[in-house]
Amino acid sequence: GENVEQHPSTLSVQEGDSAVIKCTYSDSASNYFPWYKQELGKGPQLIIDIRSNVGEKKDQRIAVTLNKTAKHFSLHITETQPEDSAVYFCAATNSGGYQKVTFGTGTKLQVIP
């Protein structure tokens, strides 16, 4: 089955700096890579996703890159703000039948004002 590794497990940045979280996956059939943000005491919420036919996707201060050959993808947050502090999960899945998603182990991001 799919295995997703995520690094780092914790990340502290100064407000205004950039943050990068990296993930690798093992199943070459995976073709959809979502990123979820989990605020304290809440369920995860999708913030951005990318499909395997795209190399990069941006949404305001958030961007995701995908390297299919190396089987890794990354989340980039620019101009970080205190409200970006949360746990971020990467995930991988393929389009066969049920959307069986495999999640990474999470990155706790702390943005220091």
Place this chain on the structure above:
Amino acid sequence: NAGVTQTPKFQVLKTGQSMTLQCAQDMNHEYMSWYRQDPGMGLRLIHYSVGAGITDQGEVPNGYNVSRSTTEDFPLRLLSAAPSQTSVYFCASSKTGVSSYEQYFGPGTRLTVT
């Protein structure tokens, strides 16, 4: 829309007790899933359903049962609680088809088994 709702928010059980975690969604989503979240382990799939009357096992199904009698509801049953089932449980739903893979998560149930 309320989205995905879960009850209760917190629960303490003694070893051997049984209980049902409730999950409901009002978005007419066909797919529903149960995950458990443990420190350092991310979200692990327990059971899932692709529609009313259809369920299947995920990565960590032992000790849990599910049923799906309606599109809206997907309860998770703990048959005989064990301390290893202490965790935060999340229910999620998503649309069918290749046009959308986003999963919508509920607020979670924090379960402690003593």
